[in-house]
Amino acid sequence: MAQKDLIQSDPAVLMGKPVVVGTRIAVESILEKLAAGESIEQILDEHPRLSREAVLAAISFASEALRADVMYPTKNTA
Helix, strand or coil: CCHHHHEECCCCCHHHCCEECCCCCEHHHHHHHHHCCCCHHHHHHHCCCCCHHHHHHHHHHHHHHHCCCCCCCCCCCC
């Protein structure tokens, strides 16, 4: 199944945030868990309705979204 079939954005679900199809699990939430050091296996254990393919689709979706020609401000800690 392709990423476009696994990730959707619907204004009626989580205010239109991209989610895994058939769940209310936001791409944002999956990325936050990965960034916090959780493994894909841990995420799958927490959310039995997710598949490995869905987690990888969320990562792919985020990667594609960041390819847009947009400047993202970062906090300079120097």
